[in-house]
Amino acid sequence: MFGLGKRMVFLVALLVAAAFIVTGCGGGEVAPVGDEDAEKMKVGFVYIGSPGDAGWTYAHDQGRKYLEENLPYVITETVENVSDADAERVLTQLAERGNRVIFATSFGFMDPVINVAAKYPDVIFLHCSGYKTADNATNYFGRIYQPRYLSGIVAGMTTESNLIGYVAAYPIPEVIRGINAFTLGVRAVNPEAKVRVVWTHTWYDPAKEKEAAKVLLDAGADVIAQHQDTPGPQQAAQERGVFSIGYNSDMSAMAPEAVLTSVVWNWGPYYVRAVEAVKNGTWDNTPYWGSMADGIVDLAPFGPMVSEEIKAKVAKEKERILSGDWDVFHGPIYAQDGELKVAAGEALTDAEMLEMSWFVQGVEGSIPN
């Protein structure tokens, strides 16, 4: 019996090890190292999920591929499914393996980045969506609210029931800002329309997100927008034969008849610029909150059902944002209860946008505590 027990322990250990190899190293893409290795520059990426989410991490991974294609001297290395608790170990490992630049693409990696950056002063750390910096570390994000506003115009001009559904993950400023920008776009072209919000309290559960979208569809919504990590809501819209606005990456492949357009991240150009700056010695630790003019955020190509009239309107508004003369949160803006929040001629500062915790007029639903 005892001998069997030992054998069993060994077998189980083997199985666990196999599982970790598959999960942990599934995506580690290390390009073959050639003679010109000295010329190459290693760049590491730490992902919270996997490119298989068809959403957030997928978009970052597209950026990584863009970086490799455009800068032939770069070889990249990725570590997927890194939990916040494990981030410090992974970042240290990537620094030890000779990566010159390391991108950490989740909010929760912020403190680990600052800690590891202190130990490796020669490595540049770039952290997505945080707010801390160090001599060799900074953060970056994009003004996704700008294309969200444009997608609101598309939705506002498309809806016939004047009810638009919005499947939202968590009531945090980033999501609230997106809902507000979207609603401002909707109301700019269709003051009758309302945007109804349902909170899912999950980033990643395609079935549950789809369920939330169905509830909005039952309530009479005929366009579904979303702030989630998966295309679950798009699937619901497609099944009912109505429309939707995707998020993170172009979701038209998932639901070709439903997706009007998608609000997309386009990290590639920024990744190229950042790595080039490091290579040329021009990099500094100024935080980066990129705009649509920088190309880091945009709208995906329109679906075939979008009319020329809508396209023209969006193009015009896009021009206005790109020119820099006007931005989404310029007044007058009224809060949900009708109170004037931003007077005409005024605008929200970046700090005010980053801590937004109120809805604009036209949003139906409430922000849970």
Add this chain to the structure above:
Amino acid sequence: MTSDFVIAVLATAIVAGTPLLYAALGEIMAERSGILNLGVEGMMLVGAVSGFIVAVATGDPWLGVVTAMCAGGAMACIHAFLTVTMKANQVVSGLALTLFGTGLSAFLGKPYIGIPLKEPLRAVHLPVLADIPVVGPIFFQHDALVLLSFLLAPALWFYIYRTRAGLNLRAVGENPAAADSLGVNVFRSRYGYVILGGMLAGIGGAYLSLVYVPAWMENMVAGRGWIAVALVIFATWNPLNAMLGAYIFGGVDALGFRLQALDVAVSPYFLKMLPYLFTVGVLILVTRKNTLNRIGAPGALGEPYDREER
């Protein structure tokens, strides 16, 4: 309005509960034979991905369901080998299989992300039944897998409580030594029921990737395997209770979203907690009666059986 609301909540509760029901029915059979299987989450994931791959490749969702069954069964085979033949710790083996299934499904599914399923399983329109007011829209306007689960749960109940084979199954789970002495092959039946459990978990996973969503996304089971394990306890190892429990567990989200849409504020954290709260409540109730056995917990659950140690 009110009756529409109730119908909509109940109909979604059934759909949302179906993957839980399949997985829980499988787990009931495995646990009835005395083997705890904590690999359900992994088996559901492997079922979801393999079913999706085959359904995309062949265009036939039913082939996908069959593949998912086989894949879940194969995973369960590993569990049976480790826990029945090798007498390994059932908890450790199950957890290892969940980790393994998560990784394996992610690995296999990589090329299939973002691919739409051309032919998902569609709703079956049952003549007469589907047209009954109220009952029809709640129960009979679903796809074939839901309808099949309506038959499966009572069938398994009948099998467990009313047939000789079911009696043997319960005996193996209660007291394998006694069952062995009466000529029941403990090893063979444990293998059989664990594999059957894995097959049903595979169908539960395939239900998500072929019907509910339908698409493959990494880790899309999102913890439903664990809820299924809790559901088995909630159901006191009884397939009919599992049916009720699955629809309650599945309906919690549907109800929460619909209340939000009506601007009724219910804490989402409270709703998320409910399935586990129910399970803990049932556990407290049944242990107060001082015997888990009376309500169905198999006496030898979690214990390896060794003929030499009788």
